[in-house]
Amino acid sequence: xxxxxxxxxxxxxxxxxxxxxxxxxxxxxxxxxxxxxxxxxxxxxxxxxxxxxxxxxxxxxxxxxxxxxxxxxxxxxxxxxxxxxxxxxxxxxxxxxxxxxxxxxxxxxxxxxxxxxxxxxxxxxxxxxxxxxxxxxxxxxxxxxxxxxxxxxxxxxxxxxxxxxxxxxxxxxxxxxxxxxxxxxxxxxxxxxxxxxxxxxxxxxxxxxxxxxxxxxxxxxxxxxxxxxxxxxxxxxxxxxxxxxxxxxxxxxxxxxxxxxxxxxxxxxxxxxxxxxxxxxxxxxxxxxxxxxxxxxxxxxxxxxxxxxxxxxxxxxxxxxxxxxxxxxxxxxxx
Numbered sequence: 001x002x003x004x005x006x007x008x009x010x011x012x013x014x015x016x017x018x019x020x021x022x023x024x025x026x027x028x029x030x031x032x033x034x035x036x037x038x039x040x041x042x043x044x045x046x047x048x049x050x051x052x053x054x055x056x057x058x059x060x061x062x063x064x065x066x067x068x069x070x071x072x073x074x075x076x077x078x079x080x081x082x083x084x085x086x087x088x089x090x091x092x093x094x095x096x097x098x099x100x101x102x103x104x105x106x107x108x109x110x111x112x113x114x115x116x117x118x119x120x121x122x123x124x125x126x127x128x129x130x131x132x133x134x135x136x137x138x139x140x141x142x143x144x145x146x147x148x149x150x151x152x153x154x155x156x157x158x159x160x161x162x163x164x165x166x167x168x169x170x171x172x173x174x175x176x177x178x179x180x181x182x183x184x185x186x187x188x189x190x191x192x193x194x195x196x197x198x199x200x201x202x203x204x205x206x207x208x209x210x211x212x213x214x215x216x217x218x219x220x221x222x223x224x225x226x227x228x229x230x231x232x233x234x235x236x237x238x239x240x241x242x243x244x245x246x247x248x249x250x251x252x253x254x255x256x257x258x259x260x261x262x263x264x265x266x267x268x269x270x271x272x273x274x275x276x277x278x279x280x281x282x283x284x285x286x287x288x289x290x291x292x293x294x295x296x297x298x299x300x301x302x303x304x305x306x307x308x309x310x311x312x313x314x315x316x317x318x319x320x321x322x323x324x325x326x327x328x329x330x331x332x333x334x335x
Contacts, residue, residue: 064239
């Protein structure tokens with residue numbers, strides 16, 4: 001297993017170029033198809049055995065992680081505390097929306113960019129419409145996610161990368177931190193105090209996650225990466241959108257690069273869509289879970305943490321008591 005982890009770490013460091021990786025690191029020189037096929041088979045077997053995913057999905061994850069590193073300008077946004085002994089094989093992965101902050105980071109970003117005139121009202125409207133639909137239905141729509149990705153890429157095409165980064169830092173400082181769950185931040189701090197890495201993993205643009213990670217002192221952030229060229233966005237994606245299986249692919253690539261032991265890692269999320277990521281770690285935790293994730297977590301014996309004040313009140317019996325009092329008042333009035 002240690003040989004496979006080293007093998008995959010080397011591939012990750014080659015930034016996912018499978019052909020270059022095989023030719024330069026595995027069995028140089030690869031002069032014929034037979035050797036090339038053998039090299040790919042070896043890489044595919046290592047990926048399948050270690051992470052349970054195919055080699056193409058792993059390559060997408062490597063692209064996403066490499067893109068995140070390039071966006072940040074370094075692998076780790078916050079270096080580990082030299083005073084804390086490091087548990088180098090362990091990390092904690094946190095979803096953002098409704099796990100770290102209340103609501104949608106993408107909506108907060110869109111509203112902030114609209115106020116700064118980075119985007120127009122017509123560009124903002126589709127995102128708001130999808131968020132309203134999600135709030136009403138309580139579940140995410142795959143078509144909405146795919147369409148939203150294309151719309152977002154079209155919106156940022158040709159616009160300044162540095163301007164978006166600055167806007168993300170301001171939105172995090174002025175709006176998102178106010179909506180953060182202090183209990184979730186405390187959980188992350190406990191992992192850091194134990195010498196473990198803490199990564200945000202979200203479908204939101206990677207610049208938002210990285211601004212949050214920098215402000216909160218987390219190790220780093222993975223997110224959806226838009227391609228950059230000459231300081232402008234090209235309108236193309238690097239890797240894939242980090243939603244559902246995309247998170248699993250990126251976490252697998254990060255684990256390979258950092259040589260993490262996923263059985264020693266923890267993942268936190270509110271959504272059943274993140275089951276691929278939750279299922280791959282040794283300690284999955286449901287935070288503020290939706291109904292489907294709560295049911296699954298209870299069936300699996302996972303830890304469940306709920307930091308939503310309304311849910312706490314309901315569980316304490318305050319809301320039922322108010323409803324009962326209102327019913328009694330209505331009955332007496334009818335009499």
